[in-house]
Amino acid sequence: MLGRARLPRPTAGSRSWIAGRNCSPPSDRSRCPVAARGGRIVLRVSIWRSRQALFLLVRRDLSQKYRKLRLGYLWAILEPLGMSVTMWFVFEILLGGRDMGQQPYYLFLTVAILPWWWFTSGISSSTRAFVGFSRTLPVSVLPTQFSVVRVLITRTFDFLFSLPLIVFAMLVTWTFPGINIGFFLLAFLIQLVLMYGLSLLVASWSFLVPDFARIVRIILRAAFYLSPVLYSLALIPDEARSAAALNPLAGILTLYRVGWWPEEHVAMTGYAISFGVALFFLIAGIVTFRRLEHRILKEA
Incomplete structure (x- = not known):
């Protein structure tokens, strides 16, 4: 068609x-x-004109990804489930239930691990966004950034498929959100903006400089511990909190959690900084892609 x-x-x-x-x-x-x-x-x-092709290809990507697996789409749940259970066992059981975050800690972990899983899988996949379509890029009728959007939407569906894990954690711990649950959607939208900008940036440089993909992996590993995934943002010392606010995931992950723990709320300045940094990466990603697009098509 x-x-x-x-x-x-x-x-x-x-x-x-x-x-x-x-x-x-x-x-x-x-x-x-x-x-x-x-x-x-x-x-x-x-992108808007080609949205039908985009969603058809995303559907095909999801189908091919899980088609050969016996458990199929359940792997979208099992992988982050395994990670959250492991982290809970280490920090809550082996380390004697140290005060790393709010209780119940398993739900506290799950609410942050799922967005983190989405973030790291999306950015990692973006390093290969242009590589797999290098031969068709120069002659395709689709926009060059189509491959990046395709990867991002595929990973977003993986994230949406994994959300029942939060429901499972709520039932296990019998803890339910309050009126602040609306911030969950706000966090989702800010993270989507951040990931689109970073994906354009990462995909462009990874195609032109293959070593850049390895640098991204190292940064993602460090970002896991520098972001409040395992711990509460309130545990960061006051003198270091200003620097921590420059990490956009700090405010984003906190917004995900405030629906269950209103005391996790930080000053509006912290959220504004997170949104500002996300917007900065969006602009930086778009500008970088536009400047490198000619080189990408030339070397494809």
């Missing part, structure tokens, strides 16, 4: 493609002509 889609030919008012520039004719902002190999011109339709 996608191959038979009829696209208008570029008009005389359409400017030639230049890396990173918006070259759509004033009468039609939904597509941009892009120079392709062999002298042909390919029209890159916008």
